[in-house]
Amino acid sequence: MAEQRIIIVGAGPAGTRAAQACVAAGLQPIVLDEGRHAGGQIYRRQPDNFTRPYTKLYGTEADRAQAVHDAFDAIRDRIDYRPETLVWNIADRHVWTASGTGQTALPFDALLLCTGATDRLMPVKGWQYAGSYSLGGAQVALKSQAVSIGHRVVFMGSGPLLYLVASQYVEAGAAVAAVLDTSPFSARVKALPDLLAVPSILWNGVKLTQAIKRAGVPVHLGVTPVEILGDPDTGVNGVRFRDSGGKEQSIACDAVAMGHHLRPETQLADLARCAFAFDSHTRQWLPERDGDGRASVAGVYLAGDGARILGARSAEASGTLAALAALADLGLPVDKGVTASLRGEVATYAKFARGLATAFPWPSAQAAALPDDAVLCRCEGVSAGDLRAVMRETGAQEANRAKAFSRVGMGRCQGRYCGLAAAELIAAEAGIPVDQVGRLRGQAPVKPINIGIGDEK
Amino acid sequence: MPVMSRFVRLGETDRPPVTLYVDDQPVTALEGDTLMVALLASGGTLRQGEFGPEKRAGFCLMGACQDCWVWTSSGERLRACSTLATAGQRIVTSQPESTWPSNA
Amino acid sequence: MNGASDVIIVGGGLMGSSAALFLRGHGISVTLLETDLIGRQASGTNFGNVRRQGRPIHQLPLANRASAIWRRSRELLGADVEYLQSGHIRVCYRERPELVGSMEDYAAKARLEGLDLELLSGNALRDKFPFFGPDVLAGSYSAMDGHANPRLAAPAFARAAQKLGAIIHENTKIVDAQKVGEDFIVTAANGRTFRAPILLITAGAWGNALSSQFGEPVPIVSRGPNMSVTEPVPYAILPAVGVMTPIEEETVYFRQVARGNIVLGGSTRGPSFPDQYRAYVEPQNTLTQLQQIRRLAPALGKLNIIRVWSGIEGYMPDSQPVMGPSATTSGLYYAFGFSGSGFQIGPGVGETMAEIIATGGTDIPMEPYRIGRFAKG
Numbered sequence: 001m002a003e004q005r006i007i008i009v010g011a012g013p014a015g016t017r018a019a020q021a022c023v024a025a026g027l028q029p030i031v032l033d034e035g036r037h038a039g040g041q042i043y044r045r046q047p048d049n050f051t052r053p054y055t056k057l058y059g060t061e062a063d064r065a066q067a068v069h070d071a072f073d074a075i076r077d078r079i080d081y082r083p084e085t086l087v088w089n090i091a092d093r094h095v096w097t098a099s100g101t102g103q104t105a106l107p108f109d110a111l112l113l114c115t116g117a118t119d120r121l122m123p124v125k126g127w128q129y130a131g132s133y134s135l136g137g138a139q140v141a142l143k144s145q146a147v148s149i150g151h152r153v154v155f156m157g158s159g160p161l162l163y164l165v166a167s168q169y170v171e172a173g174a175a176v177a178a179v180l181d182t183s184p185f186s187a188r189v190k191a192l193p194d195l196l197a198v199p200s201i202l203w204n205g206v207k208l209t210q211a212i213k214r215a216g217v218p219v220h221l222g223v224t225p226v227e228i229l230g231d232p233d234t235g236v237n238g239v240r241f242r243d244s245g246g247k248e249q250s251i252a253c254d255a256v257a258m259g260h261h262l263r264p265e266t267q268l269a270d271l272a273r274c275a276f277a278f279d280s281h282t283r284q285w286l287p288e289r290d291g292d293g294r295a296s297v298a299g300v301y302l303a304g305d306g307a308r309i310l311g312a313r314s315a316e317a318s319g320t321l322a323a324l325a326a327l328a329d330l331g332l333p334v335d336k337g338v339t340a341s342l343r344g345e346v347a348t349y350a351k352f353a354r355g356l357a358t359a360f361p362w363p364s365a366q367a368a369a370l371p372d373d374a375v376l377c378r379c380e381g382v383s384a385g386d387l388r389a390v391m392r393e394t395g396a397q398e399a400n401r402a403k404a405f406s407r408v409g410m411g412r413c414q415g416r417y418c419g420l421a422a423a424e425l426i427a428a429e430a431g432i433p434v435d436q437v438g439r440l441r442g443q444a445p446v447k448p449i450n451i452g453i454g455d456e457k
Numbered sequence: 458m459p460v461m462s463r464f465v466r467l468g469e470t471d472r473p474p475v476t477l478y479v480d481d482q483p484v485t486a487l488e489g490d491t492l493m494v495a496l497l498a499s500g501g502t503l504r505q506g507e508f509g510p511e512k513r514a515g516f517c518l519m520g521a522c523q524d525c526w527v528w529t530s531s532g533e534r535l536r537a538c539s540t541l542a543t544a545g546q547r548i549v550t551s552q553p554e555s556t557w558p559s560n561a
Numbered sequence: 562m563n564g565a566s567d568v569i570i571v572g573g574g575l576m577g578s579s580a581a582l583f584l585r586g587h588g589i590s591v592t593l594l595e596t597d598l599i600g601r602q603a604s605g606t607n608f609g610n611v612r613r614q615g616r617p618i619h620q621l622p623l624a625n626r627a628s629a630i631w632r633r634s635r636e637l638l639g640a641d642v643e644y645l646q647s648g649h650i651r652v653c654y655r656e657r658p659e660l661v662g663s664m665e666d667y668a669a670k671a672r673l674e675g676l677d678l679e680l681l682s683g684n685a686l687r688d689k690f691p692f693f694g695p696d697v698l699a700g701s702y703s704a705m706d707g708h709a710n711p712r713l714a715a716p717a718f719a720r721a722a723q724k725l726g727a728i729i730h731e732n733t734k735i736v737d738a739q740k741v742g743e744d745f746i747v748t749a750a751n752g753r754t755f756r757a758p759i760l761l762i763t764a765g766a767w768g769n770a771l772s773s774q775f776g777e778p779v780p781i782v783s784r785g786p787n788m789s790v791t792e793p794v795p796y797a798i799l800p801a802v803g804v805m806t807p808i809e810e811e812t813v814y815f816r817q818v819a820r821g822n823i824v825l826g827g828s829t830r831g832p833s834f835p836d837q838y839r840a841y842v843e844p845q846n847t848l849t850q851l852q853q854i855r856r857l858a859p860a861l862g863k864l865n866i867i868r869v870w871s872g873i874e875g876y877m878p879d880s881q882p883v884m885g886p887s888a889t890t891s892g893l894y895y896a897f898g899f900s901g902s903g904f905q906i907g908p909g910v911g912e913t914m915a916e917i918i919a920t921g922g923t924d925i926p927m928e929p930y931r932i933g934r935f936a937k938g
Contacts, residue, residue, distance in 0.1 A: 034520055036539075041519055047489035047541075050469045089844040089869075096844040103848065118521045130502045130514035131463060137518035140538075145494045146469035172467045232511040234501060235463070254463070265521075378516065378524065381508025393640075394716060401598055404605065404712040412523030412792060412867050417516070444842060448523060448792065448865035450534065451851045455862065507793045507821060523867075526792070532863045534792075555797040558692035558860040 004330050005107055006323075007032065007095055009087050009268060010114035012040020013064075013312045014304025014319030016072045018112045021323035023075045025332050030080040030106060032087055032097060034447075038072045040116055041136060042312045044144050045069065057143055059168065060204045064313065088445035090271045093299070098445070101452040110299050110326035113268050114319055115306030119259035121417045122157070122182075122366050125374035126228030128381070131236030131255045134417075135161045138257035139168065148174035150255025154239045156225055158183040158360040159261030160205060166257075167208040170215045177253045179212055180241055182260070183360045184222035194355025197348050201311070220244070224366070228256050260362050262309045263420060269307075270442030272300050278435040281357050282309070283364060284420065285439035291343055293322030294329075301326050314349030317342045367421040368428030376425065377418040379411020387422065388429055397430040399423055399438045412448060415440045463497040463514055477546040486542045492535060493518070493525055495542035496550070503527055503537055504550050528552065566590040566728065568918060569747050569757040571735050571771060572764035574604035575711075575904065576896045578718035579630075579911025580761060582637075585725035587919035592755055593719065593727055594747065596734040596767070597838065600715025603765050603903065606840075606872025607786055608814060608826035609711045610801050611905045612649045613676050614667070614703045617881070620906065621674035623925050627909030631709065634908075639724075640717040642709050645819065648800035649706035650681075650690060652857070655698040660805055664701045678703050692798060692858045701805075708801045708816045711904060718908070735764075738774050740890055759918055761894045766835045766875035768883065768897030772932065775890045779935045780878055781898050785833035785840035785871035786826060787850055791864040793821030803827070804857060813853040815861070823861065828853050830901070833873040840871040876900045884910065884930035885917070894918060895932055 006022050008015050011033035022029040031038075039045040043065040046052060058065040082099070089096040094105040119134035126132070133141070133149045135157060141147050142165075152175045155166040166179045188195075195202045213219055222244030229238035229250070238252045269287035270276070275296035276285045286308050293301045303322035304315035321342040328334040370376065372385025390396060390406040399422070402408060408422045409415025415422070419440045427434040472487040479496055486495030493515050496503055502512035503525050515525035518538045525537040530547040568584055570577045573595025581593045611631050613624040630637065631644050653660035661682070668678040681689060682699035690700070723729050730753075737748040738760060745760040762771045766783040796819055803814035804827075813827035828850035833840035847869050855862040877883065880900040887893035894917065896910050903910070909925075916923045 034539075036541075046469075049472055049489045051471075052468065089842075089847070091841065091844050094844075105844065118517060118519065128506065128509060128511050128513075130512050132516065134517045134522070137516060137538075140518040141464065141494075142467065145464075145489075145491060147464040147466050147494055147498065150463060151465055174465065174467055230511075232509070234461070235512070235514060375509065378522075381506065394720065398598070401601075405716070410868070412526075412865075413521065414868065416521055443868050443870060444844070444847070445866060445869065447520065448534075448867050450862075451791070451854060451864050451866060452862045453851060454848050455852070455855060526865075532860075534863065534865055552795055555795040557795060558797050558858065 003027070005109045006030070006112065006326065007106055007108040008112045008114060009095070010040065010116055010304070010306065011035065011038035011072065011081070012114060012116050012304060012315065013043060013068050014306070014315040015040070015114035016068050017316045017319035018114055018303060018323040019079050020071050020075055021320045021327070023078045025327050028079055030082065032085045032095070033081065033083045034086055036083055038081065038083070039069060041140070043068050044140060046144050050146065052146065061312065068316065086447055086449070087268060088447065088449050090268060098449045098453055101450055101455050103454050108299070110301065110330060111272065112301045112303060112322050112326060113306055114304045115265040115268055117262035117264050117305035117309055118416055120261050120263040120362065120420060121258065122260050122363055123370060123374060123376050123418060123421050124225040124228050124258065125371055126230050127258065128375045128378050129228060129230030129236045131230065132228055133255065133257050135165050135257045135259035139165045142168055142172055148172070149257060150253065151175060152177045152253045153255045153257060154178050154180060154251055154253040155257045156180040156239060157259045158363070159259065160356060160360070161259060161261065163205060163208045163212065166217070167211050170212055170217060176217045178251050179217060179219040180223045180225065180239070181219065181221045182223055182225065182363045182366070184244065187361055188359045191355040191359035194351050194358060197351035197355065201352065261356065261360055262305060264306050264308055266306065267414070267442035267446045269295060269300070269302060271444055271446070272297055274300060276439065279308070280435070281354060283362055283434055292325035292339065293318055294325055310346065310349045310353045314346055317345040317349070321346065364424040364434070367424035370425060376422060377408045377411060379413050380407040382406055382408045384425060387425060391426065391429055397426060397432060397437065399426065399440050402426055403440060409440050414443065461501050462499055463501045464494055466498060475542060475544040477542055477544065477548060479548045480550055490542045491538055492527065492540045492542050492548065493537035496537060496548070532557065565756045566592045567757060568759040568761060569594065569745060569755050570761045570763055571738065571747065572762060572767070572897065573599040573715070573719060573729065573731065574602065574763060574765055575600060575715040575718065575907035576910045577761070577763035578715045578722060579908045580763060580896070580914045581722035581727040582718050582725065583912045583915030584918065585722055585727050587915055589919060591722070591727040592757065593722065593729045594733045594735055594749065594755065595729070595731045598731050599719040599729070602872045603874040603899070604715040604907065605712050606788065606870055607711050607901070607904045608788065608824060609708045609816065609904060610649070610803070610814065611644065611709050612706045612801060612803070613905065614649060614671065614678055614701060614706065615651055615803070615805065616902065617929070618670045618674060619926050619929055621671060621676055623906050623909045623913060625675055626912060626925065627906045628705065630908035630912060638717045638721045640713070640720065642714045642717050643818065644707065644709040646705060646707040649703045649803070650700045650800045651803050651805050652693065652697045652700040653805045654696045657806060658698060661699045664699065664805065668701060676703065677705070692860050694856055694859045696856055702800070706801070710818070718911070735771070738771055740892070745892065759892050759894070761896065761914060761918065763896045765897050766833070766873045768875060768895065772883070772895060775887055775893060777887060777889055777932050779883055779898065779932060781875045783833045783835050784830040784874055784876050786874060786901060787828055787831055787842060787846045788871060789825040789847060789850060789866045789869045791823040791825070792867050794823065794864060796821055798823065802857070810849055811853055813850055813857060815854060815858070823864065825850060825854055831871050833871065835873050840873050842869045842871045874901050881929050883932045885927045885932065888933040888936065
């Protein structure tokens, strides 16, 4: 029998565990990774000449990070690992890669998309100023480069990353000016039953919050961000917000780390022509998949946060599970007991994730309330008012239509950072449910490619 | 005018220095720095935004937002958050003038 | 019966939308029916060339008529469709020197139709357009051509028509059309029906499905344009640029929009699926296009592509549209199958079809577009 061609995209916890399962079955998968080193984002490795220990980099998750890295290193010689390689398109059961100006088209029998997540952003007036960063970006700065994003940092948004990154900054000795959480305390109480699904993570979260407060950092719950203050040349110089009592406050800072939990990177699933469905709990469109990770397209499997945001621990389980599903579909023997236990694990994390979505709700109303002069799309410099004017003039109420007329989501990031908020703004403006706005279609290249691609000179 | 740094080093400072050139000015970075860290540990911004008055300094640091592209003096594009700083690199932080297509 | 009007137009692309606008100008009531949203396929996904040169000489009167409309589009539409009259240059490569003669020949004939072309080569070409690569031998420059934004154009025509009283139904897929007595009865998938004594089919790649219902099938093939766009760069390239060559793969073109992005088009067309309402860009076609772009303008080789797209276009075997009255049914008119070259002439097509419907004739030569040319026997 010819060797089964398995391609895994991504080398974070899901991709690593998927590769490990393939190797255990005697196969040699190709693992394509945009990163320079395997590990993904949450378990991103620092450069080789950095010396901080795991406990410092990954805190409570140090053992898990180490285990994922060790697992990858153990199979490194038995897989075809290609770092710094972008999958820019998928067609006719080939993935098309770019690495600098080098390019390949790789055929596959099974494609496992373990593409991870990026921050989910709600624009705030002034977020285009230098010194505004995503929460994930703030964490990468610290974890992989040992720098703080500023001399005095405000953390603003909501979600587990808000507290995780703020506490990591405090611990590393950065000056944290405040933590401003848009979610109210009451939401956490409501979420408690689901959050108790994984008490250890819940407890870690409580400890992080306590550590932030112990360090004397003010933590405000139930805030409404008003504006990131700044100067076009020098960048951020403060944050204005309304506290839970409705009183407006300002905090001086030169950096803001912002975000509202995560959104899956689903563009490749889209280009692979997978079907999507609206998830009303997270108010996002997600690629459909069965309990084991099978997408609607035969031979395509989805795992980890790239499929839905269930966290790094779940990603390990869903990565293995998706690989086992692929192996079973290719006719290889798979232990049903293992599969059942992994399904149970993922279900537990799914319950916890539902709790997180309840505890840290996506503040969709903030999009509707964005002032007309606030930049909505950072890439194209389109303001909320520009989009509203286009809607009034053209009647556009569908995401791709609004994009075509207003350029919202048409820039270099392809709507990763403004798309969800733009959909909420459109929905509010048109008075329709956000699912009726639809979703921005994924378009190749998933990230920019050079016109010099394929140039053999 | 002295250039303020944006990023603050919190550790790992015991690395060999490397010197690169940003808009023809020498900049000292540390081996293992990304271009973004090299530029923002010694300055405040990376580039001029195309469609607004503001300067930009990156956003996501994970290769997704595409906000941190800078240029080499010969016109190649580099994503500052995912490119390592190397000795002798010559980086420019503004797009070449409108004569760019003539410089093939 | 939902609607009765003088004219029903099936197909809300640039042809249908502009026809609706100009019919209103004649005081004729119009209902425009569109399967999806206005201008979303061929009309909205094409390159945006507002180019007369290179068209068949017999088409230049129509193209000139369209040019005049593009020039006054802002006043006519009350909207900016980003029309830039910044010129168009068509070049040939050194390995095909015989094309210089073709360019000269074309320029002489075009001049008689009112299209002035300047032939450039050597230093004159490179001084004026320094971005061309060494393979480029000569060019034919049309100062009065340019480009516009296809995403905006057809919807702007439709809105202008609507303001003048045209009735537009989007998300209305037509599944049946027939003539009953003096009227056409058109039925949508949602069961709605529409009635009018005149029916104009401007349904692009779907045109054959309707013309067949009147006993006039045509050999239309659907393809998708191969489009890419770069990151924004300083505005430096004024004209739309294209390559004259007999080789499809070499046929690339580009234009820079005022905001700075450069739109790239051409090389091999991709598959499109009218039944699924989808078209896909083949990755290999993107790579081939980029390779050809590097050859045409090497400086573009350093830029990044940030997005590619395609759409659904209808191609006829002779690359000429089906346009004019039906050969079987009185009151029935067609304007579809523009074979990837409909954008520039679009508003002229709309004005001409409106003129034919309103007055019974036109001075624009229509013979090459007769649907009867495909009739058997």
